[in-house]
Amino acid sequence: MSIFKSIWDFFSLYQTKRIRVLHVLILLFVILQIIVSNWMTGTKSVVPPFFDMTYLFTWVHIISGLLLFFLTFFLVVSCFSQRGLRYFYPYLWGDFKQIKEDINSLLAKKLPDSSPKGLAATVQGLGLGALSIVILSGIAWFILWLQQSPLALEARSIHKSLTILIEIYIYGHGGLGIIHFIIWNKNKNK
Numbered sequence: 001m002s003i004f005k006s007i008w009d010f011f012s013l014y015q016t017k018r019i020r021v022l023h024v025l026i027l028l029f030v031i032l033q034i035i036v037s038n039w040m041t042g043t044k045s046v047v048p049p050f051f052d053m054t055y056l057f058t059w060v061h062i063i064s065g066l067l068l069f070f071l072t073f074f075l076v077v078s079c080f081s082q083r084g085l086r087y088f089y090p091y092l093w094g095d096f097k098q099i100k101e102d103i104n105s106l107l108a109k110k111l112p113d114s115s116p117k118g119l120a121a122t123v124q125g126l127g128l129g130a131l132s133i134v135i136l137s138g139i140a141w142f143i144l145w146l147q148q149s150p151l152a153l154e155a156r157s158i159h160k161s162l163t164i165l166i167e168i169y170i171y172g173h174g175g176l177g178i179i180h181f182i183i184w185n186k187n188k189n190k
Helices: 001-011 017-037 053-083 097-107 119-146 154-186
Strands: none
Touching: 001 017, 001 154, 017 053, 017 154, 053 119, 097 119, 119 154
């Protein structure tokens, strides 16, 4: 069995097919955004440049960012309609019971299962929030830029600063996901 098929099967334990497809597309677009941003040509002007080879990566970043906005919107709406806010943000209601149980499992050197209102769900909620904040800040920057607002450069700076949230999330969430997958795959093949 291929590794991609195994990963797809692993995701099916926790996600519907729609969520899996959105998850994978968003992952690919976020990675594209991070890579492309390294070759973006910035401008100190508040006037957007024309689409040409000099600004190719800038426009690829903008266009893929707009697509990412719609994918993220559908993911957030799907997640919240399927599971509700309390599933991802139980602490907003003062509910720390499952989070404490998961932390105790970790302290006992056991990997906790993914459960509603637990550590994994809370981390997923933080990811949905971080992704939304970064995308909305990018859209704010783009709108201000199109309007030739003097605030556009400040908005771009804020957007760039917030991207660290996504990078940290990719390492943390992705790393923990890989650990879960390896353990699951090992137990499945016994």
